Amino acid sequence: MYGMGVLKGLSVTLKHFVNTYLDDFKYGFLWIGNKRYTTEVLPKRQSAEARGIFTVQYPEEVLKPQERFRFVPFLVYEGSDENREYRCTACGICSKACPPQCIWIVRANDPETGRPLRKPAEFYVDIDICMNCGSCAEFCPFDAIKMDHDFELADYDRTLSHIHDIQRLGKPVEYYARIRPSYHASEQAEILAKADKSARAKG
Ligand code: SF4
Ligand code: SF4
Known part of the structure; x- marks a missing residue:
């Protein structure tokens, strides 16, 4: 009809x-x-x-956001804001794994000997190029880089504000535990299991 x-x-x-x-x-x-x-x-x-x-x-x-939601990466640190201990060892795996190559890392050097240290002096992510794939977090062997939930990053600056430096990228481990509780819990359980296994092997 x-x-x-x-x-x-x-x-x-x-x-x-x-x-x-x-x-x-x-x-x-x-x-x-x-x-x-x-x-x-x-x-x-x-x-x-x-x-x-x-x-x-x-x-x-x-x-x-749902726990598995991912936006741009951040670097996990232990300790306080003034005394950050980044988990990152500046190994460079994340920057090699990043498909659009938007991660830059400068390894720190010992000021006295000039020998490289297992930590970054500088760490940059260009979030305009980042495609939110999460490969950096997947490949990091030290659980040092994770995908953030904070998506409200728009502003009027088209130059430097979207290149996040180490200060901007750093977020405390408590923040990570809050946004991804089940991921954090399973990583902690894995760490404890490894420690337990090595303690048994020694003694
Ligand atoms: S974030 Fe992880 S993979 Fe990237 S340099 Fe640091 S330790 Fe290596
Ligand atoms: S989420 Fe993907 S594109 Fe973004 S920094 Fe990590 S590896 Fe690179």
Whole structure:
């Protein structure tokens, strides 16, 4: 019948519209006070069980990224902000593995002997070239470089602000544990298991 296709299409839109409100009711009026995107409800609303239309009013509402989400890399350090101990040994594997070649590393030298040290003096990532592939983090043998969740990096400077230096790239291990808890926990478990194995071998 003439017009049936249009009516069918509109009925799908209407169904999504109604389902959106039904889902709100299902999750207990959580939209009151802007709590629609709570960590408790979000996984359900982003799963295959979700119904209706879910529009995020960004930037007022910001979804917490999933744990595996990756944007640009950062360098993990232990210790305090003033006394950073980067895990990086300046081995250069990440820069070799980086497909668009956007990592530059300068190894530190002992000021007295001039011999190379197992740490970087400088470390740069051009985040405009970075394609967020995560290869650097995958290949790093020291868990020193990880993929960040922070994607709000836009600004008006087209020159230097998108070349992140070691100061900008450094983030504490506590930050890493917070954004990627399961990755951090499994790495810690691996470290403990290795330490346990070597202690048994020795004694
Ligand atoms: S981040 Fe990792 S792979 Fe890259 S230079 Fe440092 S230790 Fe090597
Ligand atoms: S995420 Fe990929 S493109 Fe970006 S710095 Fe790492 S290896 Fe290079």
